[in-house]
Amino acid sequence: MRVVILPTEQEASDFAADFIEKLIIDKENAVLGLATGSSVLLTYEALIKKYQSGKMSFKNITTFNLDEYVGLKPHHIQSYRHYMNRKLFNHIDIDQKKTYIPECFNKDYELSCENYESTIKSLGGIDIQVLGIGTNGHIGFNEPTSSLSSRTRVKTLTQNTIENNSRFFKDNETQPSLAITMGIGTIMDAKQILLLGLGKHKSKAIAEVIEGPVSSFFPGSILQQHKNAIVVVDKHAASDLKLYDYYIHTEKMHQKYMC
Ligand code: F6R
Numbered sequence: 001m002r003v004v005i006l007p008t009e010q011e012a013s014d015f016a017a018d019f020i021e022k023l024i025i026d027k028e029n030a031v032l033g034l035a036t037g038s039s040v041l042l043t044y045e046a047l048i049k050k051y052q053s054g055k056m057s058f059k060n061i062t063t064f065n066l067d068e069y070v071g072l073k074p075h076h077i078q079s080y081r082h083y084m085n086r087k088l089f090n091h092i093d094i095d096q097k098k099t100y101i102p103e104c105f106n107k108d109y110e111l112s113c114e115n116y117e118s119t120i121k122s123l124g125g126i127d128i129q130v131l132g133i134g135t136n137g138h139i140g141f142n143e144p145t146s147s148l149s150s151r152t153r154v155k156t157l158t159q160n161t162i163e164n165n166s167r168f169f170k171d172n173e174t175q176p177s178l179a180i181t182m183g184i185g186t187i188m189d190a191k192q193i194l195l196l197g198l199g200k201h202k203s204k205a206i207a208e209v210i211e212g213p214v215s216s217f218f219p220g221s222i223l224q225q226h227k228n229a230i231v232v233v234d235k236h237a238a239s240d241l242k243l244y245d246y247y248i249h250t251e252k253m254h255q256k257y258m259c
Helices: 009-026 041-052 080-087 109-122 159-168 184-188 200-211 219-225 244-257
Strands: 002-006 031-034 062-065 067-069 128-131 153-156 178-181 192-197 229-234
Touching: 002 009, 002 244, 009 041, 009 128, 009 192, 009 229, 062 080, 062 109, 067 080, 109 153, 109 178, 184 219, 192 200, 192 219, 200 219, 200 229, 219 229
Parallel strands: 002 229, 031 062, 031 128, 128 192, 192 229
Antiparallel strands: 067 178, 153 178
């Protein structure tokens, strides 16, 4: 696992955007796995700026989002489809028909999950999966004790996740308690994984992901077993890492000899 610690949230997000840009330069029809939430916002802003300055195009890109709330129609303001349109897709030249998000509004959830898996496969798999991390260790909406080999399915959200995400919902809005999420096995099939952790409130989760035991009780820890995972954090999110200095050193070595 490569660990990149940068001084600020902006620098960590710019690093992530540069990383994605390089991948798209190498493979203009790349398949991106995307996340919603706060951790990826600055990265999306940086990607939009790159597009607006003519540095990159998303014309041939396909995207698959990690998850969607059950019951929310795509035009619902709290749906992840709505979030993705607002925060990224509406501002770049991507073909919206090639942006996939789990379908959670017709009742045949099982079929919807199977279709999601087969569409990912039919397009050659995900080249890079971008992740945030929940304070309880979830990746996507794979809550603690999710099977480490799970595939796309309906998950019941924990109270912790519902509370953490309640900031996005108004007082009178009903907050869904179920979601369709890519499974941990689905995420681990991605050729590369980039996890972003920003801010002091993520420091314990980041330490568990990088240095904790691999356990379904903290799903993000499974990334230790991925062949090509990179964790990008600002110095506050890195502040609980026991081997902080070592990661700074190894990244210097990486920059010197591998870039
Ligand atoms: C979102 C997702 C979640 C978030 C995680 C962190 O699509 O899959 O796993 O990445 O809850 O959320 P933020 O970034 O809002 O702290």
